[in-house]
Amino acid sequence: MNVYKPNKIRNIALLGHSGSGKTTLAETMLFESGTTKRRGSVEEGNTVSDYHPIEKEKQKSVFSSFMHLDWRGTKINLIDTPGTADYVGEVVNALKVADAAVFVLDAEHGVEVGTEVLWNIVADMNKPAFFIVNKIDHPNSNYQAVLDLCKERFGREVVPVQYPYEEGESFNTIIDVLKMQMYEFAEGGGKPDKLPIADSQKSQADLQHNDLVESIAENDESLMDLYFEKGHLDEDEMVEGLKKSIMNRQIFPMFCLSAEQNMGSGRVMGFIDNVLPNPLEANPDTDDSGNELTIDTEQKPLAFLFKTISEEHVGDLTFFKVYGGTLKAGTDMINHSKGSTNRLGNLFLTQGGKRVDIQEVQAGDIGAVVKLKDGNVGDTLRDKSLDIGISKVNYPEPTERMAVRSKEKGEEEKIGSALNQIQREDPSLHVENSMELNQIILSGQGEEHLNVVKNMLENRFKLNPEFYEPGIPYRETITKPVKAQYRHKKQSGGAGQYGEVYLYLEPYEEGMPPTPDVSVRDTQEIDLEWGGKLIFQNCIVGGVIDARFMPAILKGVMEKMENGPLSGCRARDVRVSVYDGSMHTVDSNEAAFKTASLMAFKKGFLEAKPQLLEPVYEVEVTVPAEFMGDVMSDLSTRRGQVQGMDSEGTFQKVKALVPLAELYRYATHLRSMTQGRATHTRTFHEYGPVPHEIQERIMKETAEMEESA
Incomplete structure (x- = not known):
């Protein structure tokens, strides 16, 4: 070759x-x-x-x-x-x-x-x-x-x-x-x-030729001068100008x-x-610091891994582009992001599904290597003398999500392992093992994309997966301030447990005034992993609760926020003030105060006019004008709030805020509704209040699940 x-x-x-x-x-x-x-x-x-x-x-x-x-x-x-x-x-x-x-x-x-x-x-x-x-x-x-x-x-x-x-x-x-x-x-x-x-x-060709000449000349001052001087450009001059104009x-x-x-x-x-x-x-491309990165034939070997496919009986075939020097089989290369060393095996060019052996791949060319020990899509392989990482690919946000589980007992770990392998090959697929929902959530570029993943699990990994509707990561908050008290007292021979706390719960928002009628000794502002904040204030005076129990009280509050009182979903945006309580010189301990604070928080939360929040996404639909009415009507049935419309050529763009709960299989429905001629993107916008009737239904379902558990 x-x-x-x-x-x-x-x-x-x-x-x-x-x-x-x-x-x-x-x-x-x-x-x-x-x-x-x-x-x-x-x-x-x-x-x-x-x-x-x-x-x-x-x-x-x-x-x-x-x-x-x-x-x-x-x-x-x-x-x-x-x-x-x-x-x-x-x-x-x-x-x-x-x-x-x-x-x-x-x-x-x-x-x-x-x-x-x-x-x-x-x-x-x-x-x-x-x-x-x-x-x-x-x-x-x-x-x-x-x-x-x-x-x-x-x-x-x-x-x-x-x-x-x-x-x-x-x-x-x-x-x-x-x-x-x-x-x-x-x-x-x-x-x-x-x-x-x-x-x-002839007349039409001359007209279009002149239009082409003028388009080329107007982008190059020297060619424009030449065009005015001669009244025309020869083919070589046009090609040279065309090269520059296309590049720019x-x-x-x-x-x-x-x-x-x-x-x-x-x-x-x-x-x-x-x-x-x-x-x-x-x-030029860019390195991982945003600096321009041009192809360099004189440099030591440098390559970017951009695609991996798995072939039965052969293993992974990893594609690369050479940015510097020459890659040869047997060369030791450093994975820039991991620091590990990879010795390159046989190198190939591909003709579709067929491989052609090649001894070396020069700068600027594309090749493939089989059974690379440690290299994922997006990684940079470099000579040990270099310190260069090539910028990674930016993938569009997913447009469809699905939950997956095994139909067979004992396959859960295998499915997780297989999905991690597929994600390494296809970074546009997001795999999330959601502890909150107790589901494995796949997010892809559409239902067809996710069906290909299902096909891989079945045929390549020989597994038996089931795809089903994923849960919604709701959030809980409160809408009015309340006071709540709980005394935990337990005696069962020997040392008992005793702890009493008084909490003041308030809806939290940025820039809100101080809590009234309390003296704040200490404040902790906690950015919650799941979004929103918890503001925890120690307002104890007179030593009615020892300061050493404050971490346990906070732990009890946090535990209940992770498993919210309303629906079991995570709570957010609450200011909690510990303003009174009592303790026992012998029976008070951290466990007692943790339990007391958890129960007081739960009690107060349910009395504070709780509100369930749902994730709302900004959806942008690009659609031919003739389907505009159907798309608008469909968005309204999904509780969508249209934010604006715009025209781009023969297409219309609609922006709307739509709850995630209403977007299940939307990509497929949109394609069906518009004969495959519309697309959409979605990005997370905010958490918004759930309508009362939906909140009541979710609370009822949660209560029924707890009773049957």
Whole structure:
């Protein structure tokens, strides 16, 4: 296998909504470059990239897949990414190591919701990008409408480099306004005939050529001067200006093709080779301190681990990108975050599910290593002489949560271990062993994402999991001040137990006035692990309770706050003042005062007009305008409070505050309601009061559970 220098490498991520044809385009590029002898198809389940059983079953990408090809001496690393929002973690991993993004659009549907989400991620990661309008041969193809939508949504920086001579079933010719050439394809596609632009298209081609020249020149002062001087730019000058403009995200070129008919992929690969940046030219990444980190061929070995897959009978295959020097099998590398040493085993390049042995991987290139002893996704491997950590990937917040348990006794530990392994491979999945709810909670990018996890537990780990609705981490507080007293007295031969406390409970809020009618000797402000605060005040005068019992009194209060009096959920935002009590010279001890304070707190809490609080999330839904009414109506049935609406091109954005209790399986319901064309994000906003009737129901359910226990 050839080893390529960094200037002859291109790292490209294929992005787009599910069904836009990314996998088919990858197949065509592999075939057209001579890498494969035949083109597979998604329908037949024999493509290079979608090789996992679950991908063949679903007939779409679930995992990012890595391929490579040689185009006229340049190695193009292709990363085919999933187009469903549930697998966005796979996309951001791929973009971390890609130097440019290629958006594949459907000529019939144009800019879809999934494209919108990915566009924002690419912009945040400062990656250059261009567009390919695929399926120009579809009967409902409308290239101009797609171009107009892109300009409307992504700005006038979207500039056509090509357009189809005809669309639909008669498509076989592309007009290229950069090269001012017409490409005509024979039936079956492949290498086209290069022809002069037809007279009927000359005026339109000239107009678009001039628009392209002006777009390039206006981003480069020297080119602008040259353009004014000569009245035109030659192809070499345009390419040079185009490279700079794309790198700076000032221009986003648009191409057209039919991947299925193999018409247009060669020109795209030529553009990737001639115009897109190599790893040395690419916009720099950052280290873990936020400093720019460029690819360095002279540096000692440095690599970033961005993906792990587990193969039966082989073990973990870990993918990496080399940021410095050259990686070779047998090299000792330090895991920067853990300090452990890893000796690299055999190195590979991958062609989908197939591995190709390679002796070394140079700076800027992507490779894989099998059975890495100690390395997770997001870790940096470095030479012992370096002290550099590469910045980790930022994953979107989860949009769906589910509880999981074993159907079989004795499998609980195995399920926990398996989930930890899956989370190491997929950091976009959150696994929480909730002691509060006594559940294992999975939070993912959608129900489909969580179903893939379920599939792994069943087929890869041979377990029998059950997924079910998770509990809600409610909170309890009080809404009025009360006084409460409890005397704990116990005598059973010998030393007894005695402790009496008087507590004053108040709802706590920041900046509230001092507690009335007491003299505060000591105050403890405790930030609770589960949110909110406890303010604990010692207001004892005259020594009626010895100071040595105060920690026990606080412990009793804290114990009851962890298991709230109202529903067993955790309590928060209470100010507790210990203002009176009594003790016995012989029988008083810490256990007695802990019990007395716990019972006094419980009694007072239930008399203080207790209020159950629920987690409320800010939900942002991006939806085509025609489904706006359905989405708004559905949010209102979920106790949602709409905070605002905004338009972005053909899409509407709705922001609403919705209780977590109403969001179970919302991603799936939203997809069903909008024919798969809407997405949503959610972020925690606050804890808010639960409506009275719901609070009464929860309290009743809690009481029934306690009686049956």
